[in-house]
Amino acid sequence: MxxxxxxxxxxxxxxxxxxxxxxxxxxxxxxxxxxxxxxxxxxxxxxxxxxxxxxxxxxxxxxxxxxxxxxxxxxxxxxxxxxxxxxxxxxxxxxxxxxxxxxxxxxxxxxxxxxxxxxxxxxxxxxxxxxxxxxxxxxxxxxxxxxxxxxxxxxxxxxxxxxxxxxxxxxxxxxxxxxxxxxxxxxxxxxxxxxxxxxxxxxxxxxxxxxxxxxxxxxxxxxxxxxxxxxxxxxxxxxxxxxxxxxxxxxxxxxxxxxxxxxxxxxxxxxxxxxxxxxxxxxxxxxxxxxxxxxxxxxxxxxEPEKSFDELLQDEVDKLTKEIDKNLKLTQDQHTWLENHVDNKIARIRDAEADKDPTAPLTTAQSLTSETKVDRSDPSGGGLYHVFPWLDKKSSL
CATH class of the missing domain: 3.40.50.1220 (TPP-binding domain)
Structure with missing residues (x-):
């Protein structure tokens, strides 16, 4: 060469x-x-x-x-x-x-x-x-x-x-x-x-x-x-x-x-x-x-003036960077929405349980916060790990 x-x-x-x-x-x-x-x-x-x-x-x-x-x-x-x-x-x-x-x-x-x-x-x-x-x-x-x-x-x-x-x-x-x-x-x-x-x-x-x-x-x-x-x-x-x-x-x-x-x-x-x-x-x-x-x-x-090869390459890098940033932001927004959704649901369950019997244990809420586990091995088993893979990484869930 x-x-x-x-x-x-x-x-x-x-x-x-x-x-x-x-x-x-x-x-x-x-x-x-x-x-x-x-x-x-x-x-x-x-x-x-x-x-x-x-x-x-x-x-x-x-x-x-x-x-x-x-x-x-x-x-x-x-x-x-x-x-x-x-x-x-x-x-x-x-x-x-x-x-x-x-x-x-x-x-x-x-x-x-x-x-x-x-x-x-x-x-x-x-x-x-x-x-x-x-x-x-x-x-x-x-x-x-x-x-x-x-x-x-x-x-x-x-x-x-x-x-x-x-x-x-x-x-x-x-x-x-x-x-x-x-x-x-x-x-x-x-x-x-x-x-x-x-x-x-x-x-x-x-x-x-x-x-x-x-x-x-x-x-x-x-x-x-x-x-x-x-x-x-x-x-x-x-x-x-x-x-x-x-x-x-x-x-x-x-x-x-x-x-x-x-x-x-x-x-x-x-x-x-x-x-x-x-x-x-x-x-x-x-x-x-x-x-x-x-x-x-x-x-x-x-x-627009014709771009050089290096300029076109930089455009592709910038485009990819924006897509990654957008996806990361989307992921963060999804997680925030999910946390708020679960917190609100737990609060509603607590209120409902308290109205029925203030001394009764919050079994439903407890099952949401501690008993429900994400099944990584079986995406079809009812868990959401295959959709939201970060679920088992947050202690609040």
């Missing part, structure tokens, strides 16, 4: 092409017209802020949440041989990932902006979510190294399958079969499963980074080959910008490598601002909002 410090370029080594190894220098390089053939390489990190989990993050990754599918091992859901024998788990998972459920991030819109400006030579992506397409990047500009949901075909005869029928199958968790007579093979989206070859399109375009005058790598660990070798295809004097939460691969080992170690959305905003494109980018990203795509007017709340 990380790179040894000894293999990083010496800070004293001057850049060959850029004026300095800074984001501002990359922006100046773009603005002066030196970057006309930009190659972008992306991974799961550009989609996590859209709500799509990556595959291997502990507890939150897709593989960590597949226990409900009863797989022999997590990766089996993307194993072609397992799929042949039991395709249902994949179609259950496909409901969570199928395009249309998630909004593209501003990073996806940044790639679209590069295309609009005529600067995008090619996008190489490891993602299967199609969010680049949803953001407006045309298919001929994208190399989906691991395939995607953009098309589907029979795993036996390779015949294409209609998109509308695939949507219906995934929605209903139905396993589609090939429409060709005498085939009846299983159909799946053209995602590269374990045991399958990478798309020919990847190998046809693999040398393109050598023609680039700028390489931007975002949201990838650069740990899976042969995708991980793509940045090395760039010429020695080609500037390479990494926007990622950590340094990866051999990024940072060349004189014109610039590392922006933060989340992708924040990084592309900074780059767009340095290029003078931020308003353009925000407007382009706004077009991906559900209300905009439905042709509806902008909601009032949309007038």
């Amino acid at each position: 990380g790179q040894d410090e000894s293999r990083m370029v010496d800070k004293k080594t001057p850049p060959q092409t850029l004026k300095s190894r800074t984001l501002e220098a990359v922006a100046a390089y773009i603005k002066e017209g030196s970057a006309r053939r930009i190659v972008v390489m992306t991974g799961a990190g550009i989609s996590t802020s859209a709500g799509i989990p990556d595959f291997r993050s502990p507890d939150t990754g897709l593989y960590a949440n597949l226990a409900r599918l009863n797989l022999p091992y997590a990766e089996a859901v993307f194993d072609i041989e397992y799929f042949r024998g039991n395709p249902l788990p994949f179609y259950a998972l496909a409901q969570e990932l199928y395009p249309g459920k998630y909004r593209p991030t501003i990073t996806h819109s940044f790639i679209h902006l590069l295309h609009q400006k005529g600067l995008l030579l090619k996008l190489f992506t490891q993602n299967i979510d199609c969010l680049e397409r949803e953001a407006g990047v045309p298919g001929h500009k994208i190399v989906e190294a691991h395939g995607s949901f953009a098309s589907q075909s029979c795993i036996d005869c390779k015949a294409p399958y209609p998109e509308d029928l695939m949507k219906k199958a995934i929605k209903e968790e139905i396993v589609p079969k090939c429409l060709r007579k005498r085939c009846d093979g299983l159909v799946k989206p053209d995602i590269v499963f374990f045991g399958e070859q990478m798309p020919a399109d990847f190998f046809h375009n693999r040398s393109l980074p050598g023609d680039a005058d700028l390489c931007i790598v975002m949201g990838t660990s650069l740990s899976v080959q042969p995708f991980a070798s793509l940045p090395m295809m760039c010429g020695d004097g080609t500037p390479r910008l990494l926007i990622n939460s950590e340094q990866v691969g051999e990024m940072g080992s060349r004189a014109d490598d610039v590392l922006l170690l933060q989340d992708c959305d924040t990084g592309v905003r900074k780059l767009a601002e340095a290029c003078g494109w931020l308003d353009e980018l925000e407007a382009l990203w706004e077009q991906t909002a559900p209300w905009a795509r439905a042709g509806q007017p902008k909601p009032d709340k949309a007038d």
Whole structure:
């Protein structure tokens, strides 16, 4: 994952092409017209802020949440041989990932902006979510190294399958079969499963980074080959910008490598601002909002500035804190009400007993205060422990 410090370029080594190894220098390089053939390489990190989990993050990754599918091992859901024998788990998972459920991030819109400006030579992506397409990047500009949901075909005869029928199958968790007579093979989206070859399109375009005058790598660990070798295809004097939460691969080992170690959305905003494109980018990203795509007017709340990932995380923490405080207050209110209710009932019983026989023992009241015990082992036995678990902790009850 990380790179040894000894293999990083010496800070004293001057850049060959850029004026300095800074984001501002990359922006100046773009603005002066030196970057006309930009190659972008992306991974799961550009989609996590859209709500799509990556595959291997502990507890939150897709593989960590597949226990409900009863797989022999997590990766089996993307194993072609397992799929042949039991395709249902994949179609259950496909409901969570199928395009249309998630909004593209501003990073996806940044790639679209590069295309609009005529600067995008090619996008190489490891993602299967199609969010680049949803953001407006045309298919001929994208190399989906691991395939995607953009098309589907029979795993036996390779015949294409209609998109509308695939949507219906995934929605209903139905396993589609090939429409060709005498085939009846299983159909799946053209995602590269374990045991399958990478798309020919990847190998046809693999040398393109050598023609680039700028390489931007975002949201990838650069740990899976042969995708991980793509940045090395760039010429020695080609500037390479990494926007990622950590340094990866051999990024940072060349004189014109610039590392922006933060989340992708924040990084592309900074780059767009340095290029003078931020308003353009925000407007382009706004077009991906559900209300905009439905042709509806902008909601009032949309007038608020877009929050960063850290701000959204803090909002979630604040929301959770308020819910906990509310629940604690509700619990205290319930207990206070219950104490008052029991005290009033005891007082009424005492008054009633005193009216009947002032010298008689208060057996009913005593049974309420001392004889009635909460049965923790049997919630159905008449006790209230299963509803009010604090009852046996208060001596007044």
